[in-house]
Amino acid sequence: MSKKIFAVNAGSSSLKFQLLDMPSKHVIAKGIFEKIGSQQGIFTMEFKGRKEKELLDLPSHQFAVQHLLDALLKQQVIRSLDEIDGVGHRVAHGGESFGDSVYVDERVMSIIEELAFLAPSHNPVNLTGIAAFKKALPQVGNVAVFDTAFHQSLRPEFFCYPIPSRYYERYQIRKYGFHGTSHQYIAEKVAALWEEQxxxxxxxxxxxxxxxxxxxxxxxxxxxxxxxxxxxxxxxxxxxxxxxxxxxxxxxxxxxxxxxxxxxxxxxxxxxxxxxxxxxxxxxxxxxxxxxxxxxxxxxxxxxxxxxxxxxxxxxxxxxxxxxxxxxxxxxxxxxxxxxxxxxxxxxxxxxxxxxxxxxxxxxxxxxxxxxxxxxxxxxxxDEELMIAQDTMRILELEQQSSEIQTHKVARTGHTT
The missing domain is CATH 3.30.420.40 (ATPase, nucleotide binding domain)
Structure with a gap:
């Protein structure tokens, strides 16, 4: 069944996005907001073989998200916001808490915020992007895709630093690695190429x-x-x-x-x-x-x-x-x-x-x-955006399955677990 999934990367003064049709991998629209927080903001969007650029006041990420959704409707890229099935967000740092992408709820947002000391320039902004989409599309599930998650398979001899262990215990100083979404995409793509041959x-x-x-x-x-x-x-x-x-x-x-x-x-x-x-x-x-x-x-x-x-x-x-x-x-x-x-x-x-x-x-x-x-x-x-969209599809399906199992348990026993 076809689903429309956003892949989002929020920066301190920018918001990159792609809207993909999944699982066909077709990019419906893509673009970027630049100079968010400025009266001289720039909104660029490519769709239906066209590229449009708009200069506008961009007071906040929330404004940018609402403007994006309005533009998609105005340009008839989508007919209704109900067509959007999920939003996947690139999050810079998952620390040791996340070895995979995860469905975003209040607990997950709290942990991402707690991990901001490891990525003070990125995690708070990533949270801002998540909050903006959750507010604009309250009925749509959000997924956090961590830049560090793929590297959580490193063994201690590869992730530990030769400094006193108290600094790992106090401040979680260790090798985390980044670009994980890209490296994971390459791993899966090359494995598929091998199998095709x-x-x-x-x-x-x-x-x-x-x-x-x-x-x-x-x-x-x-x-x-x-x-x-x-x-x-x-x-x-x-x-x-x-x-x-x-x-x-x-x-x-x-x-x-x-x-x-x-x-x-x-x-x-x-x-x-x-x-x-x-x-x-x-x-x-x-x-x-x-x-x-x-x-x-x-x-x-x-x-x-x-x-x-x-x-x-x-x-x-x-x-x-x-x-x-x-x-x-x-x-x-x-x-x-x-x-x-x-x-x-x-x-x-x-x-x-x-x-x-x-x-x-x-x-x-x-x-x-x-x-x-x-x-x-x-x-x-x-193709990090495609990887984000694929992970978002996968996690939302798992969340739906979990919800259905929980609903079945309640119906059968009359109480939640």
Missing amino acids: GESAADLRIISCHLGNGASICAIKNGCSVNTSMGFTPLAGLMMGSRSGDIDPMILPFLMQQEGLTAQAISDLLNKESGLLAVSQLSNDVRDIVEASQQGDGKAALALQMFVNRIAQTVAAYITDLAGLDALVFTAGIGEHSALIREMVINKLNCLGLFLNPSANEQGQLFIQNKDSKAKILIVPT
Whole structure:
């Protein structure tokens, strides 16, 4: 039975959305509200082959949600709000409380709020988005899809930090990992590809490289996250657009002492002023850096080589964690579209038996390894919104089944459990 499901990602001043028809996966409408909280807000929506942009006063997320629903009705994208069957929300941090997506009730909202100390810039805003849709569509079920949930399968030897355990006990300091929705989508997509080709997906060993302005790598076995490069925060791991990734931690107190920097200034430095932007002294966008490098810019060339080194080193380490490799996957903006970055990474991994088919790589084909490669190398576009919609469908169906069972028990016994 066809259902219309929203996939929503609420930011501090933005609200991205897709309305999908499920299970056909057809995108009915998609768009974004920008500059929420401003009198100069922007609303962009694509639907029925059209793209419309509107400048308007956007005082709040609640206003944006109501405006979205009114626009869908006005443009006859839907005939009635009753057509909407569910809303799935990306939530940044589920801590150790959520190893899967979950139906949103008051208890779940309370836990997400309690976990805000782990993601103070994201969880409160994600809650704002949830509250806005619950108010605008009170009859519709909401599902929280956590960026961290997929990585809750990590074992202690992979998620613990070698610092006194009291800090884990007091503050839950451990590796959580992020981009979980994307990595889970890749795991399921690759397993389906294997089965389509008549190969077993049992114990399939995948390394998923989500390479964009934010970047992370995940080692996956039998559909479960084994290790991942982001850590307690999304700052850890790879060098990224404006994030440093892993550095010697003693650099931080050294800079605080030498420069008189505050903790907030250090955080801003590492998250907003580092990475490709800092090394290239040009841009956080790989496309700009590649172009400058090809024109002989030494700093741009250095930035690319450092970026590639981190990726290749992480892949090599994760082959060890998986005791081998069946599929290396490139996904997200850079992973899907930069043939040069893919080529540079694989060239560094030739020593491990990974080899590229240059023509297939340039053409962006699904499989880009050559016949001598010991593992398959793939380009797989990620689709986090589809993953959110699929999880929302699944959780709402489970919630309905649970409600029906409870109703049956009440009818049979005359009291609730």
